[in-house]
Amino acid sequence: MADHLDFVLDQWARERPDLDVSAMGVIGRLSRLSRLVGTELEKAFSAHGLDRGAFDMLATLRRSGPPFALTPAGLMRASMVTSGAITQRLDRLEARGWVTRTPSDSDGRGVVVALTDEGLALINAALPDHVANEERILASLSTEQRAQLAETLRQLLVALGDSPA
Amino acid sequence: MADHLDFVLDQWARERPDLDVSAMGVIGRLSRLSRLVGTELEKAFSAHGLDRGAFDMLATLRRSGPPFALTPAGLMRASMVTSGAITQRLDRLEARGWVTRTPSDSDGRGVVVALTDEGLALINAALPDHVANEERILASLSTEQRAQLAETLRQLLVALGDSPA
DNA sequence: TATTGTTATACTCTATAACTATA
DNA sequence: TATAGTTATAGAGTATAACAATA
Numbered sequence: 001m002a003d004h005l006d007f008v009l010d011q012w013a014r015e016r017p018d019l020d021v022s023a024m025g026v027i028g029r030l031s032r033l034s035r036l037v038g039t040e041l042e043k044a045f046s047a048h049g050l051d052r053g054a055f056d057m058l059a060t061l062r063r064s065g066p067p068f069a070l071t072p073a074g075l076m077r078a079s080m081v082t083s084g085a086i087t088q089r090l091d092r093l094e095a096r097g098w099v100t101r102t103p104s105d106s107d108g109r110g111v112v113v114a115l116t117d118e119g120l121a122l123i124n125a126a127l128p129d130h131v132a133n134e135e136r137i138l139a140s141l142s143t144e145q146r147a148q149l150a151e152t153l154r155q156l157l158v159a160l161g162d163s164p165a
Numbered sequence: 166m167a168d169h170l171d172f173v174l175d176q177w178a179r180e181r182p183d184l185d186v187s188a189m190g191v192i193g194r195l196s197r198l199s200r201l202v203g204t205e206l207e208k209a210f211s212a213h214g215l216d217r218g219a220f221d222m223l224a225t226l227r228r229s230g231p232p233f234a235l236t237p238a239g240l241m242r243a244s245m246v247t248s249g250a251i252t253q254r255l256d257r258l259e260a261r262g263w264v265t266r267t268p269s270d271s272d273g274r275g276v277v278v279a280l281t282d283e284g285l286a287l288i289n290a291a292l293p294d295h296v297a298n299e300e301r302i303l304a305s306l307s308t309e310q311r312a313q314l315a316e317t318l319r320q321l322l323v324a325l326g327d328s329p330a
Numbered sequence: 331t332a333t334t335g336t337t338a339t340a341c342t343c344t345a346t347a348a349c350t351a352t353a
Numbered sequence: 354t355a356t357a358g359t360t361a362t363a364g365a366g367t368a369t370a371a372c373a374a375t376a
């Protein structure tokens with residue numbers, strides 16, 4: 001079965017046969033898939049009253065382990081969004097009672113963002129649904145394909161400068 | 166070499182050993198990579214005074230072949246953005262003199278968007294740089310890995326409802 | 331001087347809906 | 354009634370820069 005990029009590559013082959021546009025077959029699909037997957041992920045989030053940004057913040061705090069606390073700078077590095085977006089996300093999460101902001105002990109400039117009991121309960125409840133949703137999204141791939149895909153994506157990420165922490 | 170998702174999966178293994186979060190290894194990497202690749206693509210666009218949305222419109226018109234004309238609805242389907250975004254993109258492209266909007270002959274409600282000579286020259290010039298940039302982004306993969314990646318992504322896209330045209 | 335977090339600006343996009351002109 | 358395109362609203366993100374407090 002053909003996808004949209006099959007159509008696009010066909011058009012380019014006809015219009016610009018001088019150009020090798022095969023890279024588009026990878027990058028174009030990457031872009032479209034990321035969009036479609038994003039839409040699918042929202043379904044599980046909204047079932048818990050969350051959106052992507054909120055889930056991202058709560059999950060990052062959750063997986064950091066007890067006491068479920070990080071600085072805004074740490075959340076920024078993990079989420080790949082700008083500092084302004086982090087401030088706004090935290091404003092909303094704080095208003096909902098899911099996180100607290102307290103001055104850092106060790107750094108007078110710093111702030112520590114921590115999950116409240118309500119925030120912890122929420123992310124603990126949303127997490128299994130999110131993981132099940134991701135499994136559903138990947139259901140068309142074999143175990144081997146999934147492993148191979150993860151490894152190829154990692155190779156690309158490392159080459160583009162992605163790093164742990 | 167480790168990437169960010171190696172770190173994330175490690176944290177989840179420690180915090181929620183009851184959950185199989187391996188799907189995150191695929192979907193998380195997909196999301197981060199799409200973001201990083203997007204940033205890299207902008208470099209080639211901005212060298213020609215374009216942004217992602219503008220390049221997207223011009224390239225879609227270009228590959229449709231002579232007379233390089235499509236309806237806003239056609240551009241919307243190809244680009245996966247909302248109708249409001251299309252209207253705004255076309256407003257900007259029209260103001261720059263790169264596309265024209267003329268009433269459709271066959272449908273009184275319709276509009277035909279067409280590349281101007283300037284728009285055609287611009288996209289023809291930008292295209293080889295864009296393709297070279299995509300090749301650079303994928304340089305860390307072998308030919309076989311690229312082909313396999315494209316095929317796996319296509320499989321996922323088709324399963325999620327992506328289709329030609 | 332540099333860093334932390336917040337605030338501000340202008341812009342692009344989202345989702346949703348209303349609106350017109352036409353089919 | 355439905356469709357094509359535009360317009361409008363509120364909200365979340367971008368990039369960039371400025372800012373106060375602290376290191």
